[in-house]
Amino acid sequence: MTASRPTMEDVAARAGVSRALVSIVFRGAAGASPATRERVLTAAAELGYQPDRRASRLGRTRTRMLGVVFGVGHAFHGDLVDSLYVAAADSDYEVVLSGVTPRRREDEAVRALQAERCEAIVLLGSTLPARALAELASRLPTVSVLRDVRAAGVDVVRTDDAEGLRQAVAHLHALGHRRIAHADGGQAPGAAERRRGYRTAVRRLGLAELPLLPAGLTEEDGARAAGAFLAGPAKDRPTAVTAFNDRCALGFVDAVRRGGVGVPERLSVVGFDDIRAAAYAHIALTTIRQDADALGRLAIERAAARLDEGAPPGRPAVVAPTLVVRATTGAPR
Amino acid sequence: MTASRPTMEDVAARAGVSRALVSIVFRGAAGASPATRERVLTAAAELGYQPDRRASRLGRTRTRMLGVVFGVGHAFHGDLVDSLYVAAADSDYEVVLSGVTPRRREDEAVRALQAERCEAIVLLGSTLPARALAELASRLPTVSVLRDVRAAGVDVVRTDDAEGLRQAVAHLHALGHRRIAHADGGQAPGAAERRRGYRTAVRRLGLAELPLLPAGLTEEDGARAAGAFLAGPAKDRPTAVTAFNDRCALGFVDAVRRGGVGVPERLSVVGFDDIRAAAYAHIALTTIRQDADALGRLAIERAAARLDEGAPPGRPAVVAPTLVVRATTGAPR
DNA sequence: TCCTCGTACTAGAGCGCTCTAGTCGGAGAG
DNA sequence: CTCTCCGACTAGAGCGCTCTAGTACGAGGA
Incomplete structure (x- = not known):
């Protein structure tokens, strides 16, 4: 198995050139004739040689x-x-x-x-x-x-998280929603900006700023927020929710639907990220796409x-x- | 920024010992007195020295x-x-x-x-x-x-994929199911074994082997299989489905529910893997746990x-x- | 003819570690 | 008091590359 892998030295010996020349060939550097280049490559292939990156990085100043x-x-x-x-x-x-x-x-x-x-x-x-x-x-x-x-x-x-939430809120507003809530990401990276974006957007449109639904970044967190949502009296509920992210939105939608609230019939939900799963036909989540x-x-x-x-x-x-x-x-x- | 990081040499000089001794200390090898060890460590800390793994691996025969x-x-x-x-x-x-x-x-x-x-x-x-x-x-x-x-x-x-499917089928059988189908993983790793496990289990229990529902390993694939499931006349449908994996099961359950078929009321579904998401309260997928x-x-x-x-x-x-x-x-x- | 120059190639000194084969000094045995 | 032995430490040769400073040689110019 490990009869110690071939090194540049071995390739050099087999090709009848110096170690340095082999190095030149493998780095694709100038200074080797096409014929020699060919010969070195052949020798390397015969030996199953593969350059050792650790060593090459050590020798180089930059590791890249x-x-x-x-x-x-x-x-x-x-x-x-x-x-x-x-x-x-x-x-x-x-x-x-x-x-x-x-x-x-x-x-x-x-x-x-x-x-x-x-x-x-x-x-x-x-x-x-x-x-x-x-x-x-x-x-x-x-x-x-x-x-x-x-x-x-x-x-x-x-x-631009805040801008994302502005777009989400604007979209919901354009559809006719007036009671829009936000399922909040808490301490998660980006959550503060999205929270702020939601607040600004809602205020600018002259809408009521509803209490945050404490959520987080997983499906589980979204489902938990759905619990809080469903707990309130039906008539006071928001008609739309912007979620911290897609996973959270997914959990939220799922739990809310099972609580008997149709999405999008009775409640609209917007996610954030546009993870691959959001695009799946059976999920088809409206979301804010991060590029x-x-x-x-x-x-x-x-x-x-x-x-x-x-x-x-x-x-x-x-x-x-x-x-x-x-x-x-x-x-x- | 990169005033070239300190090396062992620098630490050695500062601690007033040889490079080899520093190496001994950092490898935790025997051969250094507690006092010296301490001194070396202090010098290293002062310089913000951190050993270079590439170099250490090169020097060593084994890279581990x-x-x-x-x-x-x-x-x-x-x-x-x-x-x-x-x-x-x-x-x-x-x-x-x-x-x-x-x-x-x-x-x-x-x-x-x-x-x-x-x-x-x-x-x-x-x-x-x-x-x-x-x-x-x-x-x-x-x-x-x-x-x-x-x-x-x-x-x-x-x-033991086949055994997993045996357990899934046995569980469903014990609950009273007699028409059990399998949402198949196709070419995916493990799919053939699970398919075989399903067939063997069904046969042993004297049940009918239903046509495979072609699926795959993503939620999307599961949703697609649900389409096929829903397409058939309601009375011929299986009452339970074993899915290739959890993601597939999740997509399947979701799509089937939205098609108006209650899970588990009208249809039971078993996944495979027990991914973290399967355990989430709002999903609560019955599944075969891989350890x-x-x-x-x-x-x-x-x-x-x-x-x-x-x-x-x-x-x-x-x-x-x-x-x-x-x-x-x-x-x- | 001599000199220059460019191309193809080589020698050898690193890179920052590891590790073997030491050296050195003092404690314990005889 | 000498001899051994052991623990603490050092010298220096690698590990498999890169890269600078060459050398060798043939072609072209004056």
Whole structure:
């Protein structure tokens, strides 16, 4: 099995050239004749040689590795990871994943990435205290995606959450809704902005600001909020709800329907994120779409700018969300 | 920013010892007096020194890295990743994640891991052809989790899928169901075994084997199967359905309910996996639980046995599933 | 004919660690 | 008082690459 893998030395010997030449060929650098290049590649293939990235990174000054911390269970993080992989490849960076799970905390995930000598860290929906982020940013370019933090040196890439809620409320208002409530995300990244967006939008339209339905970021939280919703007397209920995110909206819709309240007949619901599942025909959630591709691309661009051009941390990059109307909203009866 | 991080050399100089001694301290190896150890640690802290893992792995013969390929959007993979992180830490291995996304194929993910010099590869629900797996296994210890493959050198860790379906069918039968159908997973890893398990169980109980409802592994697929289910005349419909997995079951239940068929009043549904979401109060899916912790632990054990003890690939490790009765099953009316 | 220049290639010094084979000094045995 | 042994520590050779500073050589110009 491990008769110790072939190294560059072996390839060089077989091709009858120096180690350096093999390196040139594998890096795609200039300075090797086509014929030799061919010969080296052939020798490598025969030996089943594959360059050792650890060693190559050690030898190089730059590692070109970008550490990405993500929540393993979070659907939208998955969409972002997809986009980060693509964007990084385009900029000739390599992404290294480090997952946060119920038994692996965010700071552990970050530490692992630092030990690997990633050149920059991208945090998806970080819940680290601002102090910890600033401390991290003092060591490495740090990009916080989805979470707006004011911490020294931390770059922020996020969706315009408030604008998203403005669109959601405007959509519901246009449909004729006047009693619109918000299922709140509490401490979750982005929740404060969305809460604020809801309040501003409602006030501007001259509508009543209804009490928040305490929810959170999972389906379970949404279902819990539905409980609170159903508990009130039917005639006082809002006719529409904007949810903190899609997962929350999904749980909310599900629970409310089972409580006998039809969606969208009796209640309209708007989510946030536009996770893949929201688009599924059987769910067809009206939602505020976060542009995962744009967010991913911007995050990589920020990191690359800091690294390649020595750019200072910039002001938050804010991506516009878009309303996606599907089947969970309609005119109130 | 990068005034080039401190190295062992810097720490050694500051603590007034040799580089080797610093190495000893950081590896926790024997051969340093408590006083010196303390001094080195202090110097390191003052400099903000953190050892470079790449370099340490290069110096070492063993990298003790385990590559894990997982589907970024798959809920159950997330549960497995959590358990793998824990199990690996216990065996003093380090897991390196490589995600499969809509735009990043499984073979790319595997290649990245090989280039990192992982010592073994763990594939979650691989869809690689058996040939490719055998080829991979000829280079590195390879463990296929959730997918039963007969490929030379590949270790398999999986749930007893057929037994799971036996339990599901037996549960439904005990409740009084006689017309039980299966929403099939098609080509997905494990689908063939579950299909077979369904057929065997139904036959043994003397029940009719109903036509498969073609589904798949996503909520969408489940909803599609529900369409087929609802299309038939009501009186010929099965009274219970076993679904390929939880996500599929969730989509199925949702669509069927909206088609006016109550669950569990008119139709009982059993899932498979017991993903976190299945347990949520508002979903409360009766399901066959795969033991993610056991699967993760066994996968690591297998890899470790091959690596540490030179053990040959063994026969498949099969984990028993368990029935978790929640609220989507009941007696037929 | 000599010199320059560019292309193809090589030597060898790192990169930041690990780890083997030492050295050194003092405590305990004889 | 010498000899051994052990614990504490160091020197230095790797690990598999990268990359700078070369060398060798043939073509082209004066």
